[in-house]
Amino acid sequence: MPWHPHLWHPTTQVALHPEPLRVSSAKGAVLQRDDGSSLIDAISSWWVTLHGHSEPSIAAAIAKQAQVMEQVIFANFSHSPAEQLATRLAAHSGLERLFFSDNGSTAVEVALKIAWQFWRNQNNERRQLIAFEGAYHGDTFGAMALGDRSIFTEPYDPLLFDVARVPWPHTHWGDDDVETREAEALKALEAALAIPTAAVILEPLIQGASGMRMVRPEFLRGVEALVRAHGALIIADEVMTGFGRTGALFACQRAGIQPDLMALSKGLTGGFLPMGGTLASEALYQGFISEEPLKTFFHGHSFTANPLGCAAALASLALLEQNPKRFEDFEARHTQHLQTLASLPQVKDVRCQGTMAAFELKCGSTSYLNPVGRQLQKLCLQRGVYIRPLGNVVYLLPPLCISDDQLSNCYRAIGDGIPQIA
Secondary structure (H helix, E strand, O other): OOOOOOOOOOOOOOOOOOOOOOEEEEEEOEEEEOOOOEEEEOOHHHHOOOOOEOOHHHHHHHHHHHOOOOOOOOOOOOOHHHHHHHHHHHHHHOOOEEEEEOOHHHHHHHHHHHHHHHHHHOOOOOOEEEEEOOOOOOOOHHHHHHOOOOOOOHHHHHHOOOOEEEOOOOEOOOOOOHHHHHHHHHHHHHHHOOOOEEEEEEOOOEEOOOOOEEOOHHHHHHHHHHHHHOOOEEEEEOOOOOOOOOOOOOHHHHHOOOOOEEEEOHHHHOOOOOOEEEEEOHHHHHOOOOOOHHHOOOOOOOOOOOHHHHHHHHHHHHHHHHOOHHHHOHHHHHHHHHHHHOOOOOEEEEEEEOOEEEEEEOOOOOOOOOOHHHHHHHHHHOOOEEOOOEOOEEEEOOOOOOOHHHHHHHHHHHHHHHHHOO
16 A cells, blocks of 8 residues: 555655555454455564464453543552552562553653662762663663664764763674673773763663674673672663563563663553553662652653553463463574574574574674665565564564464575575
8 A cells, every 4th residue: 555645654764665564453473464465473563562462361451441440640649450560560570669651762761760860869979871882772862862872863963961881792692702792891881880870771681673682691690790889770671571572571580680670661561552661679769758849750641550551461461470481481482493594504693582583694784774684574575474674683573372383484484585685
């Protein structure tokens, strides 16, 4: 179909891209198109569809809640769905307080603002923020500033505040010098921490948008030890990695680290409704309790703790709690297929973590604008599989419900398409 005359699509240059694919319905791991054809959604619709499209229990929870209360201002009121969700997430994360927002970027913004104001409330001059090379934390200004500079941020660079950066020693199968690069990165982090630092922010285990760049748990434990030794806070951006995506409920748990703040979104509601949340420690929360009004955390969103979103999140969390093997055992399902792909001469740097599998194509630049990804995407579409490579980085991040046959079809489409790429 042609481009709609009144829509503006995200991250899309309409002068260069084909018209959008119209979808009429979605069920499980499958998107049904208007023309009667279907596609396996191999990337969970931008990493949000956790259990599968139209998951009945989540749909029912939303419908039930909608008949009781759809929305109420959260600055003056509270309600059971929000309280239940906060209690259950606190139990799973070890972080006692939950601040609701709207999406991943705002969840990061909230974490940033809490960390910064906490030290201000203590009359402690910690003015440095540290992030990692290649990081992506969202598209709002604070989140952009924390992320590495890229084509996404270039138009706005003059408006972004400075952030200290240290290397991200990402690794892959057969990486023989990862320990050396980890040691160098930790040395750089220690040097950066010599300046009084408010917080260090990281994407635990996997940097998503920069190319599914994975690090070892050992490295993150080294990061945590240095940050603790220097008295700074740790912000874990689990917008993508949360809710089973790395093989544990939270990536921090698989890495064996405990952050002070955790940003959540995407899979929070199982992909049904937009919602963000920032978990914080009780110690941080207490840093805002004062008879001085200026120590208040003056931040809010119109749909904060939306009851429909809370109902969806509770239903999604229940599914994860009832069947943890579904995400804990997913990595083995990827591995058998990745071993076959790794033998192709065009493939390098294969890696896998939980439900996420990735590799790179040996073809020129690693830039996001490398056209090789779009070529492979087109070939896979012809075989009924939807992928969205990041430049030359090809990845699969399917919903948990995907069948073995559907997963095999995804890998078969990719494997058949790779030799045809110009």
